[in-house]
Amino acid sequence: MSFEPKILGIACNWCTYTGADLAGTTRLQYPQNLRVVRVMCSSRINPSFIFRAFQLGADGVLIGGCHPGDCHYNTGNLYARRRLAVTKKILEFSGLEPGRFRVEWISASEGNKFAEVVTEFTAQIKSLGPQTKFKISQ
Amino acid sequence: MTISFKQIEEKLKTEAKRLLESGQASVVLAYGKGYDEKHPMPYVARNPSDVANIVFNEYCNYNMARYLVRYPAGTKIAVAVKAADSRAVIQLIQEEKVKREDLVLLGIPVYGMKNPKTQEIIDGKTTGGLYNPVLYDILLGDEVHGQAIQSPYDVLAAYELMDKEARFAFWKKEFDKCIRCYACRKACPMCYCDPCFIDQNKPKWGDKSPQSHGNLMYHLTRFHHLAGRCIDCGECSRACPVDIPLYLFHKKVAKECEEMFGQAAGMSIEDKPALVNFRVDDSDKILE
Numbered sequence: 065m066s067f068e069p070k071i072l073g074i075a076c077n078w079c080t081y082t083g084a085d086l087a088g089t090t091r092l093q094y095p096q097n098l099r100v101v102r103v104m105c106s107s108r109i110n111p112s113f114i115f116r117a118f119q120l121g122a123d124g125v126l127i128g129g130c131h132p133g134d135c136h137y138n139t140g141n142l143y144a145r146r147r148l149a150v151t152k153k154i155l156e157f158s159g160l161e162p163g164r165f166r167v168e169w170i171s172a173s174e175g176n177k178f179a180e181v182v183t184e185f186t187a188q189i190k191s192l193g194p195q196t197k198f199k200i201s202q
Numbered sequence: 203m204t205i206s207f208k209q210i211e212e213k214l215k216t217e218a219k220r221l222l223e224s225g226q227a228s229v230v231l232a233y234g235k236g237y238d239e240k241h242p243m244p245y246v247a248r249n250p251s252d253v254a255n256i257v258f259n260e261y262c263n264y265n266m267a268r269y270l271v272r273y274p275a276g277t278k279i280a281v282a283v284k285a286a287d288s289r290a291v292i293q294l295i296q297e298e299k300v301k302r303e304d305l306v307l308l309g310i311p312v313y314g315m316k317n318p319k320t321q322e323i324i325d326g327k328t329t330g331g332l333y334n335p336v337l338y339d340i341l342l343g344d345e346v347h348g349q350a351i352q353s354p355y356d357v358l359a360a361y362e363l364m365d366k367e368a369r370f371a372f373w374k375k376e377f378d379k380c381i382r383c384y385a386c387r388k389a390c391p392m393c394y395c396d397p398c399f400i401d402q403n404k405p406k407w408g409d410k411s412p413q414s415h416g417n418l419m420y421h422l423t424r425f426h427h428l429a430g431r432c433i434d435c436g437e438c439s440r441a442c443p444v445d446i447p448l449y450l451f452h453k454k455v456a457k458e459c460e461e462m463f464g465q466a467a468g469m470s471i472e473d474k475p476a477l478v479n480f481r482v483d484d485s486d487k488i489l490e
Contacts, residue, residue: 112419115419119418132486133482143478146463146484149488150429150430150458150459152489153455154451157369158373159369159372160366160370198415198418
């Protein structure tokens with residue numbers, strides 16, 4: 065059986081989640097490996113969510129937020145950008161493959177981009193293989 | 203030029219006595235006798251008669267800024283600070299945990315401090331390349347100059363060159379040693395959350411028993427919480443009973459923060475901590 069990765073998507077309510085909705089209503093095809101969690105803003109994402117996701121067996125984490133400057137709360141994603149950049153560096157220095165974590169800015173009108181990003185990210189995770197470093201062994 | 207620790211000790215005593223007698227400070231945070239010379243202890247002088255117990259020698263590594271947040275707001279505190287400690291004070295002022303006007307900073311310009319466990323000189327590793335306090339009211343002794351300036355990030359080079367598999371193996375080995383005594387958290391001047399995220403039960407962020415996954419969660423999140431705030435005093439790794447080189451990871455995060463946000467922690471009272479601040483023109487490249 066081929067490897068089907070589990071990918072956690074954390075999407076901001078106003079842009080990426082709506083964008084995902086648009087991708088759905090326009091009947092765009094993208095892999096089913098993504099499990100989306102909706103949050104109100106990308107700055108609501110506690111970095112521990114990401115560490116925890118990897119521990120609970122996620123093979124990749126994709127974070128979606130509004131384009132900088134378009135945040136529904138004006139400045140939320142600008143804080144999130146700095147914070148998630150640090151998260152990325154920490155994951156990298158601890159030895160996890162940097163390709164397993166990705167942040168994308170996807171607006172509500174970019175259904176196409178959402179489908180593209182998910183397709184590309186899934187392919188990337190498939191090539192990296194299962195994530196075993198952080199996963200809690202049962 | 204060598205540092206006269208005796209001279210600093212005398213000056214510390216006279217200043218502490220003067221501050222306590224004049225009422226400018228109601229407590230003085232300094233160093234006191236431990237069970238032997240190599241193990242001085244943090245000491246709180248409250249009366250002018252306590253001052254005789256103050257000592258200062260090359261093993262007085264402790265970061266006394268750790269104890270500032272324990273006193274109620276408005277307490278007048280005098281605190282003995284070395285270079286890294288003064289950055290901790292600045293960082294606490296930035297975070298509005300203490301007020302500048304409540305503090306009297308007794309700056310100690312010093313180098314050649316030693317780790318009592320290994321007898322190793324700690325300058326190159328964990329003083330951030332600084333010898334003179336960044337902020338002080340009274341300087342005990344002359345500013346020191348002429349020491350070789352080392353980049354605080356030099357020690358990282360070997361770890362940055364490792365490939366990710368080796369690096370993961372290294373950190374896994376180190377974190378698996380952790381016995382979860384939380385000495386790192388207790389020694390850290392920036393760890394003042396009550397309760398700490400790891401002590402919370404709802405949500406339960408990580409396992410509290412000393413197992414590999416709980417240890418990983420605790421340490422990675424702690425590194426994240428100290429991002430842009432760690433002032434590189436190295437107390438976490440010296441407090442660690444199983445010698446995990448925590449300062450390396452903290453340094454790496456500090457280095458990345460300095461590169462990405464253009465600001466080192468605790469260098470100026472006017473700054474805001476890097477992660478509670480943003481610039482509209484931060485580059486998206488930092489996410490790559």
